[in-house]
Amino acid sequence: MFVSPQIQTDGYGSQFQNIIAGIVYAELNNKEYVHRPIISMEHNYDNDPNFVKRINEHMNIDKKYRTIDQVEKYEKQDKLQFFKTYFDKNFEKCYNSQSLKNIRKKYMENKQHKDEILEKGIVHISVHIRRPNSHDSRGSPSYDNQYISLITQINQKYTRLNIKHHFHIMSQGKIEDFKNYSSLCENMTIHLNELPEVAFHRMVISDILMTNASSYSYTAALLSKGLIFYKKFWHTGAKKWKHF
Secondary structure, eight states: OOOOOOOOSSSSHHHHHHHHHHHHHHHHTTOOOOOOOOOOOOOTTEEEETHHHHHHHHHOOOSOOOOOGGSSTOOBOOOOHHHHHHHHTTHHHTEEEESHHHHHHHHHHSSSOHHHHHHHSSEEEEEEEEOOOOBOSOOOOOOOOHHHHHHHHHHHHHTTOOOOOOEEEEEOGGGGGGGGTTOSSSSSEEEEOOHHHHHHHHHHHSSEEESSSHHHHHHHHHOOOOOOEEEOOSOOOOOTEEEE
16 A cells, blocks of 8 residues: 655645655555655745756655556555644654655755855854745744844854854845844854755754744754754654754
8 A cells, every 4th residue: 555645735845844754654654655746836936947846856755766657546545644743643753763864865865965065164053034925825923032042042152162153044035124133143144035945955954953933944854963943833843852
């Protein structure tokens, strides 16, 4: 019996999270995962005709599994659709599984590693600041005070210990709307309106990641080997993460 994710049209993080949860569910329950490539996704702001192709290549899932168009009609499909719910309810088992370790390894196979992108000898800290956008109607509550407090604490600690570090703020909008962050310290870069896979990969490979109440940075945390500051929301966080 095989399992396959349902068709989704929302953003990068949510769709990748569901694929990851589907693979882990299948392998922990002795079922075959059949991949359903992304066919539509939000946040293609430039209407790039190659957007979906680029996203599928970046996730790097397709080649390892049979795809849904290769499945014979007589084969039975497990109708479970709520892979994320299974993952949340069995989080530590899923998070520490060999399946997720394999997904992390597969994800990195066609990517540049940290030292090829980020300056060596520096602790890189990625911070996801969620802002409203034209493709998401659920709103975007501001947690700026919490992030500013955490950034300040880390900056003071690492400065006192003479540890070189750099903050990367990942968000959307206009630079003038981030003065409350840029004024915190000089060792900060504010990355706005980047391609979704570019900002996502920076979050994955950073030494420290502060997530937001968003599947985008949450899914990056699942793939990350770094220290995670987890903004609590409706998906479960790992026990070893720092919850806030």
